[in-house]
Structure formats: structure tokens, C-alpha cells
Amino acid sequence: MxxxxxxxxxxxxxxxxxxxxxxxxxxxxxxxxxxxxxxxxxxxxxxxxxxxxxxxxxxxxxxxxxxxxxxxxxxxxxxxxxxxxxxxxxxxxxxxxxxxxxxxxxxxxxxxxxxxxxxxxxxxxxxxxxxxxxxxxxxxxxxxxxxxxxxxxxxxxxxxxxxxxxxxxxxxxxxxxxxxxxxxxxxxxxxxxxxxxxxxxxxxxxxxxxxxxxxxxxxxxxxxxxxxxxxxxxALFMPDRHTPQASPVPATLRASGHGAVTDAELLADLATGHLLFALRVSHPHILITVEQHNGQPRAELRDQTGRTVRAELTTNAQVQISDSGKDLWADLRSGYQLWREHGRPEQWDFGMTVTPHAQTVWVRSPDNGPYTSPPHRPGSESDQ
CATH class of the missing domain: 3.40.50.150 (Vaccinia Virus protein VP39)
Incomplete structure (x- = not known):
């Protein structure tokens, strides 16, 4: 009863x-x-x-x-x-x-x-x-x-x-x-x-x-x-029991590096689902956990090898990053740069196309090509 x-x-x-x-x-x-x-x-x-x-x-x-x-x-x-x-x-x-x-x-x-x-x-x-x-x-x-x-x-x-x-x-x-x-x-x-x-x-x-x-x-x-x-x-889902772990992101998918990026800005934007999803697309080998600590975002990054990075704001508004696996943070900065180059898309801007030979995640339109390619700009070298 x-x-x-x-x-x-x-x-x-x-x-x-x-x-x-x-x-x-x-x-x-x-x-x-x-x-x-x-x-x-x-x-x-x-x-x-x-x-x-x-x-x-x-x-x-x-x-x-x-x-x-x-x-x-x-x-x-x-x-x-x-x-x-x-x-x-x-x-x-x-x-x-x-x-x-x-x-x-x-x-x-x-x-x-x-x-x-x-x-x-x-x-x-x-x-x-x-x-x-x-x-x-x-x-x-x-x-x-x-x-x-x-x-x-x-x-x-x-x-x-x-x-x-x-x-x-x-x-x-x-x-x-x-x-x-x-x-x-x-x-x-x-x-x-x-x-x-x-x-x-x-x-x-x-x-x-x-x-x-x-x-x-x-x-x-x-x-x-x-x-x-x-x-x-x-949402978080349990994985297929037969699915292998995601492979590290190829270096060719990293952003070009135009424009300044501060760690404080990155950490603040990590608190949004929009950037988190974009990073899942561009850098699937990094598992990112974000939580609020004393009113400020704190992030933990891990990869398949067990490398871990923790990042949080200090009292003087600087980002303190742990020493272990700092290259993970560099990868994250690259993914953040890419997201900014695409105009900071929201999670709902992402779509996918699957064919017998490829699976492509794109942003805003399938015609834009893979998200991991920086967006095409008129007057760029590809127009010459």
C-alpha cells in the first residue's frame, strides 16, 4: 500500500x-x-x-x-x-x-x-x-x-x-x-x-x-x-555496447587561429550548451565537465589516455590551469576559435547528413560543408 x-x-x-x-x-x-x-x-x-x-x-x-x-x-x-x-x-x-x-x-x-x-x-x-x-x-x-x-x-x-x-x-x-x-x-x-x-x-x-x-x-x-x-x-545517453571509443581529432581539423582568444572568455562560454556541443563536434576525444564553484564556472577536461586538465578563475579574474595535459587546453582553445569563426552558432544550428560513405555534421545548412572546416568567406584564397 x-x-x-x-x-x-x-x-x-x-x-x-x-x-x-x-x-x-x-x-x-x-x-x-x-x-x-x-x-x-x-x-x-x-x-x-x-x-x-x-x-x-x-x-x-x-x-x-x-x-x-x-x-x-x-x-x-x-x-x-x-x-x-x-x-x-x-x-x-x-x-x-x-x-x-x-x-x-x-x-x-x-x-x-x-x-x-x-x-x-x-x-x-x-x-x-x-x-x-x-x-x-x-x-x-x-x-x-x-x-x-x-x-x-x-x-x-x-x-x-x-x-x-x-x-x-x-x-x-x-x-x-x-x-x-x-x-x-x-x-x-x-x-x-x-x-x-x-x-x-x-x-x-x-x-x-x-x-x-x-x-x-x-x-x-x-x-x-x-x-x-x-x-x-x-541529454546524456548510454552508448552502444559495440561502439569503439572516439578517435582523437586530426590536426587538420583545427582552426586557423585568426583573432584573439582569452581563457576567461573560453571558460565563460563553456557554461553554455552551445559551445559544449560545438566542441563535441570538433574535438570528440575530449570529455568536458563544467560546474559552478563560488558563482564561477570551473571546467575539467579528460581524454582517453587519462590526461586531465582543470581550469578555474582566480581571484584576479585570471584562469588557472593545472599542469597535467595542458595540450588538451590548447586543443580546446582551437575548438573555441573555430566556433567563433563560424559566428558562435547555437546548438540548434547544427545538422547532420549521412550517406553510405560519409557522416557530416554541418552548421546552418548542409551546403556549408563540414563544421570542422572554417567557413568560406568571399574574397578568400579559394576565390582566386
Whole structure:
């Protein structure tokens, strides 16, 4: 009884927080909120959930700690619920409600659509898709983990959701059941798998997290040989388990170096999502964390080798940079320079085009070419 009351209270609190912040897509996709009401999040949460205590992942069992379990099911709109920990790492989760709603809105899903989902997880997102597609639609969901796949299939069946759950490598898709009107992934990839485009009808839509930082919505061209679209939102995502780490940025992608850049300006702009996303495009090998300390931004930079740089403002408004791996800060200054040369684009100015041979992130228009090339200027050497 306590759990049911706490779950009801948590669901109401979540709905209120989403409404107050304007996060429900009621104007374009009112079905999202209706589906989450009909198929509540807690109905798809497994009996064991996990939380981070600052040192390790700690389990919460529904039977022995029902109140804590219920609180983990309904955190804030921006918080996910970890449902699986493997070798000390979180490997699956119920995504945060705000992101689920935003991605479903971006999908522009209609009744009777056929949908391919990559990453079944607990099965909640697949249930929401099936609710919208209806009896005339089709939902196929791929999950690489057999334990998760089996459990999700049971939950979906128990709640009357018509979803075909398949266990396998999501990067390969399920082409034999396509083509699909819509494709959606619940985990991040650095490179969009071409089979996802091949499995989508011309003019079909693909929504997926890219680089663990934001999600794109791409539309497949009429000839099926490319897909193009825009960044839709920012959030952290769990990566594809088969995706290798990003490679260091080639030196040829660094900016030309025109114009003065101060470290204080860089640090201040790092506090915005716009520059952070641009740096994810130009320098994907650098993991950047920014926080406020005594009212001032403080940044930490890390790369795959473990090099770390910390940067913060001193009392005399100078930026103090730690000695370890200072070349990372030099790379960051290069990325900042590039962002300024492109006119300080906002995150929503970024788009992507994928073909069988290339994946290009551009800013403002596909015709501008890759973002990592400084913008073309009339009268430059290329005009001579």
C-alpha cells in the first residue's frame, strides 16, 4: 500500500514538474502524455533498481525497500532510472521522462506506422510506441542483452502491448521486417549505422542519440541514399555496447587561429550548451565537465589516455590551469576559435547528413560543408 501511494505521488509530481517546465509536447504530440498515463513508468521497472552513492552502485529492491524503489522510479524529469549494472558500470536504464517525451515528439509517429526500435531495455519506450501505432501499426524492438529482452517481452505482453522483441545486434536492424516508417534508438552511437537508413522508407524519419550528448532527427531522401536532419535536444545517453571509443581529432581539423582568444572568455562560454556541443563536434576525444564553484564556472577536461586538465578563475579574474595535459587546453582553445569563426552558432544550428560513405555534421545548412572546416568567406584564397 505504501508503495502504491508513493508511486501515485511520484507520478503526479513528475507530471506537475513536466507541465510547469513546459516539457510535455502537448501542442504537437499530445499522445505522448496520454500514453505515459495509460502505461506508467513504474509498470515497466524491474524489481531491482540502482543508485550511485558517490562511490559505487547500490541496489534497491522492491520487496525489501519499497519506498526507495518507488522514489528511484520517479526521480526528476531530467533523471534516469538505472535498471542494470554490469561489472560496476550502469548498462541499461529507464531514460529520463523529459528526454523520452522529446524524442517521441521528434519522431512524428502516426497511427498505423511501422516502427523499429533499437534498445528495448525495460520495454517502456516500446510500449509507448505501440500505444501510438495502434492495432494497425507494427513495432519491432531489438535488444542485445538476452536477459533484458526476455524480461521486456514478458512485461509488454502482460500489459497488452503488441511488440515483437528480438534479441540481437541493433546496429544490424531487422531489415526483413522493414521497410519502416520510423526508426528510433534509445542508446547513443557515434556513427549512424547505414542499415538503419536502409531499413527506413523514403521520407521516413530516424531519431537517435549521437555521441552521448544530443539526439538528431533525420529524414531519409527519396532515393534512399542519404538522410539529413537537425539536432533536436541535449541529454546524456548510454552508448552502444559495440561502439569503439572516439578517435582523437586530426590536426587538420583545427582552426586557423585568426583573432584573439582569452581563457576567461573560453571558460565563460563553456557554461553554455552551445559551445559544449560545438566542441563535441570538433574535438570528440575530449570529455568536458563544467560546474559552478563560488558563482564561477570551473571546467575539467579528460581524454582517453587519462590526461586531465582543470581550469578555474582566480581571484584576479585570471584562469588557472593545472599542469597535467595542458595540450588538451590548447586543443580546446582551437575548438573555441573555430566556433567563433563560424559566428558562435547555437546548438540548434547544427545538422547532420549521412550517406553510405560519409557522416557530416554541418552548421546552418548542409551546403556549408563540414563544421570542422572554417567557413568560406568571399574574397578568400579559394576565390582566386
Amino acid at each position: 505504501i508503495t502504491n501511494q508513493r508511486l501515485a505521488s511520484g507520478a503526479a509530481r513528475m507530471d506537475s514538474a513536466m507541465r510547469e517546465r513546459g516539457l510535455w509536447p502537448d501542442a504537437d504530440s499530445p499522445w505522448v502524455r496520454d500514453a505515459m498515463t495509460a502505461l506508467p513508468r513504474h509498470a515497466f521497472a524491474p524489481d531491482t533498481l540502482w543508485s550511485w552513492n558517490g562511490h559505487e552502485w547500490v541496489s534497491a529492491d522492491r520487496a525489501t525497500d519499497p519506498e526507495r524503489w518507488a522514489d528511484l522510479v520517479y526521480p526528476g524529469p531530467d533523471d534516469s532510472t538505472v535498471i542494470q549494472v554490469t561489472d560496476g558500470l550502469a548498462t541499461s536504464s529507464l531514460s529520463c521522462v523529459a528526454v523520452v517525451a522529446d524524442m517521441l515528439d521528434s519522431l512524428i509517429l502516426e497511427p498505423e506506422h511501422s516502427v523499429l526500435e533499437l534498445g528495448t531495455g525495460a520495454g517502456w519506450n516500446a510500449a509507448l510506441l505501440a500505444h501510438r501505432a495502434g492495432p494497425g501499426g507494427q513495432v519491432v524492438s531489438m535488444e542485445t542483452d538476452p536477459v533484458l529482452a526476455e524480461a521486456a517481452a514478458r512485461r509488454l505482453k502482460a500489459h497488452g502491448c503488441d511488440v515483437e522483441v528480438r534479441c540481437g545486434d541493433g546496429s544490424l536492424g531487422a531489415p526483413e521486417r522493414g521497410p519502416y516508417d520510423r526508426v528510433i534508438a534509445t542508446y547513443a552511437v557515434d556513427t549512424l549505422p547505414w542499415p538503419w537508413i536502409q531499413a527506413t522508407r523514403p521520407a521516413g524519419r530516424i531519431v537517435y542519440p549521437w555521441g552521448r550528448m544530443g539526439h538528431f532527427a533525420l529524414t531519409v531522401a527519396d532515393d534512399g541514399q542519404s538522410a539529413t536532419g537537425w539536432l533536436q535536444g541535449l
